[in-house]
Amino acid sequence: MRRPTAREIGLVLPALGLGHETPAPGARVASAGRPRLLVPIAARPALDALVPDFDRLRAACDExxxxxAYVHTPPTGEGHLAARxxxxxxxxxxxxxxxxSTACLAAHLAGHGVTEIAVDMGDALGAPSTITATARQDAVGPAVRVGGTAAVGRxxxxPRT
Structure with a gap:
């Protein structure tokens, strides 16, 4: 996990519809395979209002x-937050x-004393979900366990092949 470069911030945030001043402090580039930008945003209404330019975001991320980009609110005292x-x-x-991405965020937050999170996602798409994660920081690094709940819609x- 590392801090993003000015170039990364300069390309991704405008594509998300954010200015440099909009996100809360603490953006990180994190990876559980391919790197992604973790972007904290101050409040749920700002998260809900995001309308990214997907062509511009794809070009920035490809470059x-x-x-x-995993845009998330800060966790409450109980570790509850929302993300897209x-x-x-x-x-x-x-x-x-x-x-x-939730595991990446949990690993990051474990370094700040937040060891359990519940992340609401999918609301903007009419498919709400909650991903849970617990994390601990030890001598080797973060250890994260991820779970959640789902409702079977169909x-x-x-066919067997």
């Missing part, structure tokens, strides 16, 4: 080698639930 993942570089304009049987 920077990023999977996308925009990843047009991998064909996902917005994900309804993303465990890898079942599809695939």
């Amino acid at each position: 920077l080698g990023l999977l996308g 993942l925009f990843a047009p570089s991998i064909g996902v304009p917005e994900d309804i639930a993303n465990a890898n 079942t599809v049987a695939l």
